[in-house]
Amino acid sequence: xxxxxxxxxxxxxxxxxxxxxxxxxxxxxxxxxxxxxxxxxxxxxxxxxxxxxxxxxxxxxxxxxxxxxxxxxxxxxxxxxxxxxxxxxxxxxxxxxxxxxxxxxxxxxxxxxxxxxxxxxxxxxxxxxxxxxxxxxxxxxxxxxxxxxxxxxxxxxxxxxxxxxxxxxxxxxxxxxxxxxxxxxxxxxxxxxxxxxxxxxxxxxxxxxxxxxxxxxxxxxxxxxxxxxxxxxxxxxxxxxxxxxxxxxxxxxxxxxxxxxxxxxxxxxxxxxxxxxxxxxxxxxxxxxxxxxxxxxxxxxxxxxxxxxxxxxxxxxxxxxxxxxxxxxxxxxxxxxxxxxxxxxxxxxxxxxxxxxxxxxxxxxxxxxxxxxxxxxxxxxxxxxxxxxxxxxxxxxxxxxxxxxxxxxxxxxxxxxxxxxxxxxxxxxxxxxxxxxxxxxxxxxxxxxxxxxxxxxxxxxxxxxxxxxxxxxxxxxxxxxxx
Amino acid sequence: xxxxxxxxxxxxxxxxxxxxxxxxxxxxxxxxxxxxxxxxxxxxxxxxxxxxxxxxxxxxxxxxxxxxxxxxxxxxxxxxxxxxxxxxxxxxxxxxxxxxxxxxxxxxxxxxxxxxxxxxxxxxxxxxxxxxxxxxxxxxxxxxxxxxxxxxxxxxxxxxxxxxxxxxxxxxxxxxxxxxxxxxxxxxxxxxxxxxxxxxxxxxxxxxxxxxxxxxxxxxxxxxxxxxxxxxxxxxxxxxxxxxxxxxxxxxxxxxxxxxxxxxxxxxxxxxxxxxxxxxxxxxxxxxxxxxxxxxxxxxxxxxxxxxxxxxxxxxxxxxxxxxxxxxxxxxx
Numbered sequence: 001x002x003x004x005x006x007x008x009x010x011x012x013x014x015x016x017x018x019x020x021x022x023x024x025x026x027x028x029x030x031x032x033x034x035x036x037x038x039x040x041x042x043x044x045x046x047x048x049x050x051x052x053x054x055x056x057x058x059x060x061x062x063x064x065x066x067x068x069x070x071x072x073x074x075x076x077x078x079x080x081x082x083x084x085x086x087x088x089x090x091x092x093x094x095x096x097x098x099x100x101x102x103x104x105x106x107x108x109x110x111x112x113x114x115x116x117x118x119x120x121x122x123x124x125x126x127x128x129x130x131x132x133x134x135x136x137x138x139x140x141x142x143x144x145x146x147x148x149x150x151x152x153x154x155x156x157x158x159x160x161x162x163x164x165x166x167x168x169x170x171x172x173x174x175x176x177x178x179x180x181x182x183x184x185x186x187x188x189x190x191x192x193x194x195x196x197x198x199x200x201x202x203x204x205x206x207x208x209x210x211x212x213x214x215x216x217x218x219x220x221x222x223x224x225x226x227x228x229x230x231x232x233x234x235x236x237x238x239x240x241x242x243x244x245x246x247x248x249x250x251x252x253x254x255x256x257x258x259x260x261x262x263x264x265x266x267x268x269x270x271x272x273x274x275x276x277x278x279x280x281x282x283x284x285x286x287x288x289x290x291x292x293x294x295x296x297x298x299x300x301x302x303x304x305x306x307x308x309x310x311x312x313x314x315x316x317x318x319x320x321x322x323x324x325x326x327x328x329x330x331x332x333x334x335x336x337x338x339x340x341x342x343x344x345x346x347x348x349x350x351x352x353x354x355x356x357x358x359x360x361x362x363x364x365x366x367x368x369x370x371x372x373x374x375x376x377x378x379x380x381x382x383x384x385x386x387x388x389x390x391x392x393x394x395x396x397x398x399x400x401x402x403x404x405x406x407x408x409x410x411x412x413x414x415x416x417x418x419x420x421x422x423x424x425x426x427x428x429x430x431x432x433x434x435x436x437x438x439x440x441x442x443x444x445x446x447x448x449x450x451x452x453x454x455x456x457x458x459x460x461x462x463x464x465x466x467x468x469x470x471x472x473x474x475x476x477x478x479x480x481x482x483x
Numbered sequence: 484x485x486x487x488x489x490x491x492x493x494x495x496x497x498x499x500x501x502x503x504x505x506x507x508x509x510x511x512x513x514x515x516x517x518x519x520x521x522x523x524x525x526x527x528x529x530x531x532x533x534x535x536x537x538x539x540x541x542x543x544x545x546x547x548x549x550x551x552x553x554x555x556x557x558x559x560x561x562x563x564x565x566x567x568x569x570x571x572x573x574x575x576x577x578x579x580x581x582x583x584x585x586x587x588x589x590x591x592x593x594x595x596x597x598x599x600x601x602x603x604x605x606x607x608x609x610x611x612x613x614x615x616x617x618x619x620x621x622x623x624x625x626x627x628x629x630x631x632x633x634x635x636x637x638x639x640x641x642x643x644x645x646x647x648x649x650x651x652x653x654x655x656x657x658x659x660x661x662x663x664x665x666x667x668x669x670x671x672x673x674x675x676x677x678x679x680x681x682x683x684x685x686x687x688x689x690x691x692x693x694x695x696x697x698x699x700x701x702x703x704x705x706x707x708x709x710x711x712x713x714x715x716x717x718x719x720x721x722x723x724x725x726x727x728x729x730x731x732x733x734x735x736x737x738x739x740x741x742x743x744x745x746x747x748x749x750x751x752x753x754x755x756x757x758x759x760x761x762x763x764x765x766x767x768x769x770x771x772x773x774x775x776x777x778x779x780x781x782x783x784x785x786x787x788x789x790x791x792x793x794x795x796x797x798x799x800x801x802x803x804x805x806x807x808x809x810x811x812x813x814x815x816x
Contacts, residue, residue, distance in 0.1 A: 458698025
């Protein structure tokens with residue numbers, strides 16, 4: 001058996017590693033586990049930082065071979081934060097029973113989909129629902145989405161960080177001017193503006209610096225605020241009300257900004273995103289015994305929560321799955337009373353779990369890898385990574401990056417403030433998602449793969465820890481031209 | 484050279500296939516031999532020549548598929564340049580290279596590649612060489628007192644190479660100097676060095692000046708106005724410039740330039756995968772003809788097709804040829 005610690009939380013863990021060992025040996029001695037099963041067991045001790053997530057306290061992930069048959073070894077995940085004192089043995093037994101096709105319970109979960117790669121899971125439709133009906137959600141919870149962030153506010157709005165960002169940009173403009181290369185129009189783009197607070201701070205500071213140094217750059221500025229809907233953009237207008245003559249509000253797909261802004265190809269000098277990449281569709285890759293597997297998921301509602309929801313909302317249990325589908329199609333108006341629709345949505349989201357299985361990953365299939373990443377690059381990356389590893393492919397983030405950099409002017413740069421993994425060893429030191437952040441999904445972004453994709457696109461990417469707030473987990477990615 | 488009016492050609496490189504990229508990288512990882520790689524290159528070059536011919540180009544290149552990039556192909560052949568072979572992870576990366584002493588005059592063996600091209604096409608052939616200004620920007624100089632002197636030393640070495648190319652039958656040689664646009668302040672000495680490079684070389688000499696195409700994106704932005712008037716001192720017969728991506732802003736410069744040189748007009752944007760129609764190409768040529776006579780114009784893509792997928796590159800070249808034919812018909816030719 002291999003016992004793997006994927007966290008650094010020794011003291012606060014509810015179940016200690018000794019508890020886990022005792023429970024597993026107990027199951028062996030009692031005959032619940034065969035010696036051959038015990039020998040091939042991989043127990044992963046996790047500490048899921050997100051209080052709201054998609055996991056049971058103990059799960060056993062089935063592993064399939066190329067023919068679709070189950071492999072003999074088992075991947076056991078124990079969330080030491082979620083498991084309650086004294087329940088470890090029972091939870092392990094329950095998970096083992098579920099992993100065995102002969103003893104598996106059939107009526108304790110309401111499945112909402114068939115197994116599918118994570119990026120196409122119904123979970124992402126819930127994520128989309130959240131952003132499209134954000135106002136309803138906020139009204140129901142009584143707090144804005146930024147308040148759901150760790151610390152209750154976004155690091156993006158840190159005044160000192162914004163001032164430094166403006167100063168860097170001003171220095172670039174000055175250099176271009178000194179070389180007679182300053183364009184007549186200075187394009188800057190903020191993707192994912194939210195309430196527009198950062199844009200407002202940035203513009204205030206930029207104008208002040210421009211006046212302070214008498215450089216006449218502000219009057220040449222074309223500041224583009226981009227987000228997924230006009231409704232969101234409307235929310236950002238008040239924050240930039242002093243600069244409206246220089247602002248344009250643009251509805252844009254963060255996965256492909258070029259679709260909307262192709263006319264600005266090679267023209268934008270500064271592009272900034274905060275907390276966008278961590279919320280884009282994602283896949284997870286697992287390496288076990290030298291082989292690669294893709295994580296497939298199946299969304300479900302545990303039967304206890306499903307019964308409770310059905311009763312609360314006057315539905316038969318058999319109607320629950322179809323009502324969820326209707327919710328995802330039409331939003332909270334799926335109920336006659338909109339408020340009831342939001343309540344239903346919140347209850348279902350809270351109960352939503354993801355069952356997982358590992359399927360062999362064929363990295364040579366063109367559509368198996370995110371665009372911009374080929375099998376040879378992945379092999380190189382994996383050769384320097386820990387042998388047993390679970391990591392995010394960050395497909396959405398990679399796609400977004402690739403479709404954003406063509407907008408950059410030859411001297412322009414991209415800055416992304418987000419939660420990045422810049423060393424794959426860190427994948428074994430903590431949980432990188434998926435987690436639930438209010439009504440949305442959060443995943444750490446695989447900066448190592450991003451670096452690979454960036455290099456082939458002609459950029460070096462660098463990660464600077466966000467030092468403006470103590471304890472911040474965010475970093476700032478910035479690009480430089482690759483020679 | 485016996486060519487139709489508005490001759491069509493490529494700037495130099497043709498689409499680099501993904502499989503060839505992987506094999507080149509395999510070579511650096513010591514997983515395939517030099518002999519195998521040479522054979523692979525020969526096959527790929529023949530395929531590029533065939534594509535150029537089928538697309539209908541009047542002047543053919545070898546597609547530069549033997550080259551990892553526009554710098555290293557020359558740097559690794561140039562005696563006196565020290566290369567850190569470990570500095571390259573991906574074949575397209577630049578070597579970290581340095582010159583610590585005087586550059587010796589020694590052959591680089593480019594003529595052999597030209598002979599291969601010549602042996603595989605009956606059409607007019609062009610051979611492309613990266614110019615001394617651009618090379619001097621990528622090789623660290625720890626020997627010469629300044630960049631200009633260093634570039635001149637490179638030009639002296641390459642001058643012998645150009646003469647060897649002429650001996651091998653080259654009648655049309657293109658010098659690539661994209662770094663002019665990145666360092667316009669260098670142009671005065673850059674042109675002097677260019678003249679050193681081409682001195683006594685009995686061939687039609689063109690100079691390609693663009694705004695960069697590294698990784699399929701521009702390295703600089705600006706206006707070609709910086710070329711005038713210093714470029715008029717260049718002892719070359721042709722300039723090729725990019726206009727498709729950058730638009731018409733500098734087109735009127737053609738009037739002055741065409742008084743001194745033939746001008747290759749970029750009518751294909753190589754930084755987008757969208758394929759131009761023949762009509763768009765024809766329109767771009769017509770615009771150029773407002774400022775320069777047809778007998779002074781050559782028709783090309785903006786820069787090399789290196790970063791385009793093969794099917795896109797081929798379709799763009801077909802559109803370029805067809806667009807040129809439309810204009811030729813309009814001119815009654």
